[in-house]
Amino acid sequence: MRFLHTADWHLGKKLNGFDLLADQQAILTQIQTIAAREQVDAMVIAGDLYDHHLPSETTVHLLNQTLQTINLDQKLPLLAISGNHDSAPRLATGSPWFENTAFYLHTQLAQAFEPVVLGDTQFFLLPYFEPFAARQYFDDPDLTTIAKAMQAVITKLKTLFLPDKKHVLVAHFFAAGGDIGSSETSLTIGGLDIVPLALLADFDYVALGHLHSKDALHQDRIRYSGAPLKFAVGEASQTKGVWIVDTAPFQAQFVPLHPLRDLRQLNASFETLLTPTFYEQQATDDYLAITLTDDDIIPNLRGRLQTIYPHLLQVRRATGAVQLTQATQAVAQLAPLDLLADYYQALNGTALTAAQQKWAQEQLRTVEKGEK
Amino acid sequence: MRFLHTADWHLGKKLNGFDLLADQQAILTQIQTIAAREQVDAMVIAGDLYDHHLPSETTVHLLNQTLQTINLDQKLPLLAISGNHDSAPRLATGSPWFENTAFYLHTQLAQAFEPVVLGDTQFFLLPYFEPFAARQYFDDPDLTTIAKAMQAVITKLKTLFLPDKKHVLVAHFFAAGGDIGSSETSLTIGGLDIVPLALLADFDYVALGHLHSKDALHQDRIRYSGAPLKFAVGEASQTKGVWIVDTAPFQAQFVPLHPLRDLRQLNASFETLLTPTFYEQQATDDYLAITLTDDDIIPNLRGRLQTIYPHLLQVRRATGAVQLTQATQAVAQLAPLDLLADYYQALNGTALTAAQQKWAQEQLRTVEKGEK
Structure with missing residues (x-):
């Protein structure tokens, strides 16, 4: 079994007021191209398909079209879960019909315990859930945190393991903590919402969504795909992409995505930024976070930069920024x-x-x- | 072919602040029971499944469950269109998958020209549309009104008629005007949004949604089903239900629905309304529009009535109401x-x-x- 692992599409997201729909449309097309080229047997989407519980009509149309193309036109099996940004009841619309064409979209905790077998692999699709859902499902008032609830969930999932199959968990939560194999299994590690990695040790692969960087964990078999696009200035240096996962022999290969417009940090003086020999070498249409090296007051700074850099996200001052960082560290004292x-x-x-x-x-x- | 014709469910509607969800749930169950008892071959829903473009999660869940029960559990073919209260892109979610199980949900004008053949009948599912959609579809800037657009639509639909089939149109608009067979085909009759009945004369049956009374037209072959529940005080005297339509030989039979709580007008004095021998004979849980025959000032009138009639919609004064009506007629002068x-x-x-x-x-x- 070879599958593509992606997550956190956040369709409908706006970036500093910019509508990302065209960027998202382009990146989804690219994901489909990669799926076809890599000849995967299925695509896994680990939650947060939408950015809002109430996506706009245009956004709904984009997701509908995308899923239709992948599953009905490309005939690719789809394994998806709802994330914390999705409205589970809304995302569930149509899902009982989807399974006719091997599109499994799980939005309720109970559905995690209905594994999907495709090829050599048993997929467990665990949607994002709140502790109350676990208390209700297990009839156990002690499941007051995600960490505690997840222990009950994983314990139950393991009872469903078919011994002759590989076991893949698709989930959407914050996993962290001690290395697998360490004796550290304390559920209080790192906070109430954090699931310790040790809990996930028995799966052949855990396809996670929630954190937006593919490098959030340093595990072979437990990975975040990260978002397909940079959704914040802080992610400017990250490489975005998807994992192509083979179950036997196990292998996970990262395939980078190439956005319509990159999100970049740019450090330069105002004069340089407005010099044709400089900006003609730049992808001026990118989403840019500009750090000015000048100290002077510059009238209509933003407006003048926008004439050349239309997707300007922010402008900062180099000196101020540096010293502010130092000040922040000491601020408590x-x-x-x-x-x-x-x-x-x-x-x-x-x-x-x-x-x-x-x-x-x-x-x-x-x-x-x-x-x- | 025998089918059930319903429309205007308006799921999520509130009536003077009262949530109708339980009433709607009950009436939908009843419609399913009638469909089973009457052994229909399909169910037609002629638009306005939802009351809002942005239905609540609970409302979405109710519609999802209902359609799933009818189509996947009851295995009944479903023929549905979006109405003006529905968000077409949202309602379309999942629809490309639905057709695997004979659930046809059309939300775009172009889909009207993809007829669905079931048994002896060709169904044309024409969703609610705005004139601009027709101008775009036909590339004709002159289609500035629904009436003009509808003439183009119907003309094209007729070219698709299979001669050996019955032809049923499912649509959601305001039809009125001259009797069929009259020479009156003027498109300006009655206003820009009104479709003259003469346009619809060539169908074996037209299953309409939009108007909430089954008696809105007096035609054998062109009918509104009306809404399944009374949604306004002005509808108190109406009988709500569904049509059971046979195509050959043609027959349309009205089957009344029995709501969880009726909506009634009640005329009585305040003293009578609060007398146990009176109200114990009443379905006090009904939605009531009360007309008081008293003239006196009654402190905390509404509060006291609500202790006995919890679903009180409104209280009016008999005398005031009568005189107001007279005043209204003369108000312009x-x-x-x-x-x-x-x-x-x-x-x-x-x-x-x-x-x-x-x-x-x-x-x-x-x-x-x-x-x-």
């Missing part, structure tokens, strides 16, 4: 006036004057009095 | 002060005092000045 002084220094490159300090001190005192 | 005086008289049964008239006159003068 600082008195309010020192914090203000540091902030001013970071933004302006000069210290508060004596008069400014006096004024700030008075204001702070007034605020403090008001609180008592 | 009345000066503002006379209108106010009449309104006061209708509500209170006494005329404005001289002091009240003076105050009102001053207020009206202030308002009139403000306008200039």
Whole structure:
């Protein structure tokens, strides 16, 4: 069995006000092309197909068309679950009919215990769920956290293992913690919503959704696919793509995706950014987070940059940004006036004057009095 | 071919703030029972399955469950279209898979021209559409009204008629106007959105949705099913139900539905309404529009009635109502002060005092000045 593992499509997502629909449309087409080229036997989508519980009509149309093309036109079996961004009842619409053409879309906890056998593999499709759903399903009031609930779920799933099949879990949660094989199985590790990796050790592969980086874990057999697109400036340096997973012999190969418009950080002076010899070398249509190396005040900064870089996400100042980072690290130790002084220094490159300090001190005192 | 014709379920509708979900659930179960008892070969739903473009999760779940039971459990072919209350793209979710089990759900104009043949009948499923969709489909800028668009649609549908089949149109619009066979085919009759009946004369049956009364037309072969429940006080006297239609020999039989709670008008004095010997003979759980025959001021009127009649929709005064109706007829001719005086008289049964008239006159003068 060879399958493609993707997740976190977040259809309908907006990025700093930009509608990503065209980007998502393009990346979904690319995923379909990869599935065909790699001759996979199935596609796994590990949750968060939509970005909202109430996607727009256009977004609904995009997902409907995509799933129709993959399953009905490409004739590719589909194994999908709902994530925390999906509305389970809405996403479930039509799902009882889908199974006629090997499209399994699970949106309720109980469906995790109806494994799907395709080729040499038993797939367990565990949708995102809240602890109350597990308390209800297992009739156990003690399942107050996802970690506790997941222990009950995994225990039950293992009773369903067919011994002559490979066992693949498709799920949408936050997995972390000790390495597999360590004795650390404490459920309190790292927080209430975190599922310890050790719990997942008996699966041949765990196809996860939820975290947006493929490198969120460092495990051979438990992987996040990551989102197919960069959805935040913080993800600018990440490589996005899908996993092509073979069950026997086991192998997972990462295939990168190439977005319609990349999301990049750009550090330069204002003058450079507006120089044709510079920007003609740039993919100016990319989503850009620009860090200006200038210190000067520049009127209509954003508007002027947008004439050349239409998908400008943000503009920051290099000096301010650097010093702010330093300030953030120490912020817990600082008195309010020192914090203000540091902030001013970071933004302006000069210290508060004596008069400014006096004024700030008075204001702070007034605020403090008001609180008592 | 024998089929059940229903429409205008309006799932998710609220009636004067009351959630109708339980009533709708019950009536849908009853429709399924009738379909089984009458041994129909198919069920036709002529639009407005939902009341809103964005139905709640609970409402989505109810429709999903209902359609699943009818088509997958009862194994009954389903022929459905979207109405003006439905979001076509949302309702379309899953529809390409439905046809595997003879569930045809058409939400786009183009799909009207893909007739469905079941038994001796060719069904044309024409969803609700706006004129712009027809202008686009026919590439004809002159189709500026539904009436004009419908002439193009019907003309094209007739070219698809299989001569050895019966021809049934399922549609969702406002049909009215001259009798069939009359020479009146003017498209301007009655307004831009009205489709003249003469256009529909060549079908063996037209299963309509949109108007909520089964008696909206007086035609043998063109019928509204009406809604399955009374959705307004003005519908209190209507009988709700479904049509059981046989194509050969043609016959349409109306089967009434029995709601969980009826919607009724009740005329009585306040004292009577609160007398046990009266209300113990009443289905007090019904949705009630009460007309009080009293003239007195009754403190906490609504609250006291609700202790006995929990689904109270409205309370009106008999005398006031009558006089208001008379006033309404003449309202165009009345000066503002006379209108106010009449309104006061209708509500209170006494005329404005001289002091009240003076105050009102001053207020009206202030308002009139403000306008200039």
